[in-house]
Amino acid sequence: MEPRSGRWFPTINPATEEQLSEVSEALKADVDRAVTAAASAQESWGRLKPSRRARYIFRISRLLQERSRELAVVESLDGGKPIKESRDVDIPLAAAHFFYYAGWADKLEWAFPNRRPRPVGVCGQVIPWNFPLLMLAWKIAPALAAGNTVVLKPAETTPLSALLFAEICQQADLPPGVVNIITGAGKTGSLLVSHPDVKKVAFTGSTEVGKLIQKAVAGTGKHLSLELGGKAANIVFDDAPLDQAVEGIINGIFFNQGHVCCAGSRLLVQESVAELLLAKLRDRVDTLRVGDPLDKNTDVGAINSRAQLEKIQGLVESGLEEGAEIYQPPCELPAKGFWFRPTIFTNVSQSHRIAREEIFGPVLSVLTFRTPAEAVEKANNTPYGLSAGVWTEKGSRILWMTERLRAGVVWANTYNRFDPTSPFGGYKESGFGREGGLHGLLPYLGLN
Ligand code: NAD
Numbered sequence: 001m002e003p004r005s006g007r008w009f010p011t012i013n014p015a016t017e018e019q020l021s022e023v024s025e026a027l028k029a030d031v032d033r034a035v036t037a038a039a040s041a042q043e044s045w046g047r048l049k050p051s052r053r054a055r056y057i058f059r060i061s062r063l064l065q066e067r068s069r070e071l072a073v074v075e076s077l078d079g080g081k082p083i084k085e086s087r088d089v090d091i092p093l094a095a096a097h098f099f100y101y102a103g104w105a106d107k108l109e110w111a112f113p114n115r116r117p118r119p120v121g122v123c124g125q126v127i128p129w130n131f132p133l134l135m136l137a138w139k140i141a142p143a144l145a146a147g148n149t150v151v152l153k154p155a156e157t158t159p160l161s162a163l164l165f166a167e168i169c170q171q172a173d174l175p176p177g178v179v180n181i182i183t184g185a186g187k188t189g190s191l192l193v194s195h196p197d198v199k200k201v202a203f204t205g206s207t208e209v210g211k212l213i214q215k216a217v218a219g220t221g222k223h224l225s226l227e228l229g230g231k232a233a234n235i236v237f238d239d240a241p242l243d244q245a246v247e248g249i250i251n252g253i254f255f256n257q258g259h260v261c262c263a264g265s266r267l268l269v270q271e272s273v274a275e276l277l278l279a280k281l282r283d284r285v286d287t288l289r290v291g292d293p294l295d296k297n298t299d300v301g302a303i304n305s306r307a308q309l310e311k312i313q314g315l316v317e318s319g320l321e322e323g324a325e326i327y328q329p330p331c332e333l334p335a336k337g338f339w340f341r342p343t344i345f346t347n348v349s350q351s352h353r354i355a356r357e358e359i360f361g362p363v364l365s366v367l368t369f370r371t372p373a374e375a376v377e378k379a380n381n382t383p384y385g386l387s388a389g390v391w392t393e394k395g396s397r398i399l400w401m402t403e404r405l406r407a408g409v410v411w412a413n414t415y416n417r418f419d420p421t422s423p424f425g426g427y428k429e430s431g432f433g434r435e436g437g438l439h440g441l442l443p444y445l446g447l448n
Helices: 028-047 050-066 068-079 083-104 132-145 160-171 186-193 207-217 242-258 271-286 306-321 372-379 395-404 438-444
Strands: 008-012 019-024 117-119 123-126 150-153 179-181 200-204 223-227 233-236 266-270 325-327 343-346 363-369 387-391 409-412 445-447
Touching: 019 160, 028 117, 028 150, 028 179, 028 186, 050 068, 050 083, 050 132, 050 160, 068 083, 068 132, 068 160, 083 132, 083 438, 123 132, 123 186, 132 150, 132 160, 132 200, 132 438, 150 186, 160 179, 186 207, 200 207, 200 438, 207 223, 233 242, 233 372, 242 271, 242 363, 242 387, 266 271, 266 372, 271 343, 271 363, 306 325, 306 363, 363 372, 372 395, 387 395, 395 409, 438 445
Parallel strands: 123 150, 123 200, 150 179, 200 223, 233 266, 233 387, 266 363, 343 363, 387 409
Antiparallel strands: 008 019, 117 445, 325 343
């Protein structure tokens, strides 16, 4: 649609730096138009027979499945992620979220017995660039199931799959105004979250912007949920199956180039097996294929943007200056585009920036520990609290650890597993509110 702002911005392929498209920049008049459309559709959508609402959401899920190839290619072109990840993870999981929440639409009264669930109204949703369609699904599916209408803004570097999603909503015959997609950068996001007719704000992104949004909505009575950054510990005990742990460590930090809020970016390994584990890890890193995101064999794709690449380079530089030792496999990188080699830092201490700050790139910081208590202390020594991993053969130790780790999700002998039925979210500076599962409906409902 022509923007009232009259402004457009380019979106590029980070693997080639070629422009893919021009996208409209929504400013005040466009944000007003989208919110007004959502507000006008709210009453009839909220009053629609729940089983009919469910039918629309199921239809969206089926269309996502039918158009999965196209969506996977667009996601990889626009964002730089390997096609095997967009094809096997992002798109199927996005469809699964709509499928799952469609099932709740006509069961809300049973989900919250003796309460009267009702929609909260227009939802303003802002998402980041690391899992564009999946983050959209996490936000739109529960909002629609609960009877709300939405205005969603994708990140400025990855707007294309959300625009295809708008087309899918039309294909599903969703009533006009129920889902509205606006594109633009931070200014657009801030206009959306502070719009007076938006009743619920859902944000996924950096802790820094999350804090700005929390300030902007304070005192307005708007519902708010924040999914922010992380600096997760992936903890390997000496009795863990080491080869399996190596796969989990690789997946934990190099999946999606490490652009993952719950990435296992701090490896905590028990001292007695550290040397052996690190030797195995280096061998495995040497086999990773870095390059063309559209090649089915690629393991690590392009960094999402030049700005993100510079942020990663800056933090890696700080690691070297502070005395950590770096290991990078000798892989060749394409001449054009934004690339960063998988990187492992050893000799890292807790005070190093690379052990404290979220790098959001393919960079692992390795620390060691001697006792389970020391592992817990180091794992929790972070302002974040989103996720953690524990690798051990002892079931009792897994339970002992999970009771003590301040993390919203703890994976045991696996990492980065997602399921629409399972709530996800953080503590401390990782935000509040949960997405997924029954808990994921709560931010979108008023309960009398
Ligand atoms: P970001 O905070 O810069 O941007 C996220 C979104 O917010 C984008 O759409 C952006 O345009 C918008 N935005 C920017 N300024 C805004 C403002 N003032 N008001 C409203 N909207 C604004 O983050 P990013 O760099 O795009 O994403 C990376 C961050 O997201 C990482 O820190 C990562 O940990 C976090 N993240 C968290 C989760 C989670 O579920 N916890 C998931 C994915 C990413």
